[in-house]
Amino acid sequence: MSVLVMGLSHRSAPVEALEDVALGSDAAAKILDEVHTASHICEAVVVATCNRLELYADVATFHGAVEEAGAMLSSHTGVPLELLTPYLYVHYDERAVSHLFHVVSGLDSMVVGETQILGQVREAFRLAQTSGATGRVLSELFQSALRVGKRAHAETDIDTAGRSLVTVGMATLAPAIAPDGWAIGQVDGRSWRDLVSGSRALVVGAGSMSALAASTLADAGVEVVVANRTPEHAERLASSVNGRAVPMSRVPAELDQVDVLISCTGATGVVIPYDLVEEAVTRRDGRPLGILDLALPHDVDASVVELPGVVLADLSTLAEAQDADGGVVADHVEDVRAIVVDEVSAYATARRSERVAPTVVALRTMADDVVEAELSRMEGRLPDLDERTRAEVSATVRRVVDKLLHSPTVRVKELAAQPDGASYETALRELFALDHRAIEAVAKPDRKRGDQE
Structure with a gap:
């Protein structure tokens, strides 16, 4: 490899x-x-x-x-x-x-x-x-x-x-934004889905992460509003979750009404500036606003967390939340790690076996050339041989060569699959004095860009 x-x-x-x-x-x-x-x-x-x-x-x-x-x-x-x-x-x-x-x-x-x-x-x-x-x-x-x-x-x-980033983020925000007034530390064991059911969310963006957010929220009983610079994309996503689509120009007005904002647009600059959120806060009559920023670079100005009633979760805070829950996943992680170890070993073994293939092909090509040369010499020395005898001699010589090469070529493929298998390929090259240029000529097509075999 x-x-x-x-x-x-x-x-x-x-x-x-x-x-x-x-x-x-x-x-x-x-x-x-x-x-x-x-x-x-x-x-x-x-x-x-x-x-x-x-x-x-x-x-x-x-x-x-x-x-x-x-x-x-x-x-x-x-x-x-x-x-x-x-x-x-x-x-x-x-x-x-x-x-x-x-x-x-x-x-x-x-x-x-x-x-x-x-x-x-x-x-x-x-x-x-x-x-x-x-x-x-x-x-x-x-x-x-x-x-x-x-x-x-x-x-x-x-x-x-x-859990998905959306789930982790909503679990972080839910106690603070639940519409029925549940406060942090007073959720009585209710899940974040129970806490936000019946609330309203504005999803800014219509990519894969936004689609994941919209579907996750809709499944939890949240009314979803989608805003995107391309209206057709917003309409498509909104219809998939029985929500409604709005143009980006409607974002300030929607912020007055929603309980949570989720943004993941892929833009290179801030999409939700501080001033926009500040103005919305003044019109919300003290109602909390949860913001989940899943974008890199950030869609939302991080300083909005200083505004009263605004709770912000971004990729940094989500990483901390996941670390705190890390012990729960240990058994499942070990199960997957075992699969990965087996698959890496199988992949490496297969690739090592493939690596010796050009050498084996070069060896058989050399043997074929030797057979052809000797049969040609035989015809020169025995020009009177009839076709049947000539064919039988040719077939016999080829069988002998094939049988002599069969065991070493099969065995070298098996040995080459081992972690130290490269040495066996090298030994085969040296024993039969194979021309490295012939081997490279066989191997070169495998490395050609665009070869989709």
Whole structure:
């Protein structure tokens, strides 16, 4: 394997740093376009979410690829590499595969076990395919990863262990904003759904996270209002939850009426400024307003928390809430980790077996060439042989060669699948004096960008 991942996430960087490197799909596509002219990166997939930015690559050389990947991330985020470096992590070969499998399984998420990351990785892979930045190596890797993610959620209870960001956020806000006057510390064991049932929420944005928020709230009995810059998108989301859509110009008026605001637009600047919320507070007659900001960079001016009656939860506070609940998920996490360990081992074994294939093909090609050469010499020495005898001799020689090569080639594939299997491939090359150029000629098509076998 020659897979490398470089990136930063909520585990390695503060929210402020993640805000600085937040990328949209257009920026991710530009990174993928740059891969076509890279010297050390052969294939790439960019995973950009609200709390991670990662570049996965099939690489020709490790150090050269690290330099290129770092330069790409710095260039397209606009953050100098020296400022990014303290937060970057790099994984290679099996550690890179293990990291990806942990990510798609929800083990590396801010909210452990959440399923949204699986769709985000699928979309990142689709974008890379569309851009022509993937080939055989990453196609096989990401197809395997998506299968592992599905298996983790199908075979364990990790879904129940890890709550979505929306659920965690609403559980944080509910005691303060419940319309029937329940106060923090006086909820009598009621769930956040019980507390907010019958309330009204304004969802700003119509992307996947906004859709998740809208459906979660609607299931809890909350009336949902959707605002988005594209009216058609707002209408579509609102109709899916029996809510109503409004233009962005209606946001100030809606803030007078709703109990909670959830914003996740993907914009690069503040969408809900301090002045907007301040004016709404003066018209709310003391009614509390809960704000759940799920965007990176922040959609809502963080200073609104200073306003009377405003309760704000963002990605930073949600991370703290998840950490406090971490002990509950331990058993489910271990179940998923066991699956990931098995899958990484199986993937690595399969890749090691594939690695020896070009050598085996080169050996058999060499043997075929020897057979052809000897049969040609035989025909020159025995020109009077009839066709039947010539065919029988040819078949016999080929059977002998096939039988002699069968055991060593089968066995070397088995041995190559072991962790130290590279030495057996090397031994096969040396024993038969195989030309490295012949082996590389066989292997080269597998590394061709755009090969989707």
